[in-house]
Amino acid sequence: ETGVTQSPTHLIKTRGQQVTLRCSSQSGHNTVSWYQQALGQGPQFIFQYYREEENGRGNFPPRFSGLQFPNYSSELNVNALELDDSALYLCASSARDSGANVLTFGAGSRLTVL
C-alpha cells in the first residue's frame, strides 16, 4: 500500500507567476483534499475533489484551482502568485464513504514566493 506522494517538495517562484503542485493519492482512496499551512498557523482547507469534481471549498480566491484525474491523483494550481501564498501545501487523500474520514497526508510542497 503506497502512501500519498507530493511533488515538488520545494520550489521558489516570483510574484505574478503560476505554479502547479501534484499529488498522488493512497491506493483505495477516492477523495483528495488540499490544505495550506502558513507560518505559525494550522493547516487551512483549500478545497476537496471527489469524482473529478470540486466538492467543497474553503476561503480561498478563484486563482486557486484544482483538478482530479481518473486515477484519483490531483493537481493544485495557483495563478498570479502573491507573497502571502508562501506556505506549505499539504495534500490528503481519504475514502469518502469511510465515516469519519481519516486523512492520509503527504509530506507537503513548500512554496516560496519572492
Add this chain to the structure above:
Amino acid sequence: ILNVEQSPQSLHVQEGDSTNFTCSFPSSNFYALHWYRWETAKSPEALFVMTLNGDEKKKGRISATLNTKEGYSYLYIKGSQPEDSATYLCALMNYGGATNKLIFGTGTLLAVQP
C-alpha cells in the same frame, strides 16, 4: 467562523515525564475530532479519530479523551520519549454538507529532552 484552539503552544519535558495537551472546539454540529502527530519534514500521521462523547482511545503510551458537550479533547502521553517529539494537531470535522473538511488548531509542539 469556527475556531479550534490548542494549548499549550509548545512544551518542553524531560524523558520519562508524562504530559497532556488540550484541544477546544465549538460543540455545535460536532461530527468527529481528529488527532494527528507531525514530525518535522514528514507527513502528519493520524493518531485517533473520535466521534462519541466520553470516547477514550489508546495507542501505546498515547491516549485521548473526548467531551463533545463542553467541546474539548485531551491528549495524554505517558512516560515521554525523545521520539515523541513532534507537533500534535487536533482537527474538528463538523456534521452536514458534502465536504468532510477538517478545521485544524495551530498545534502543540512537544520537545522531549533525553
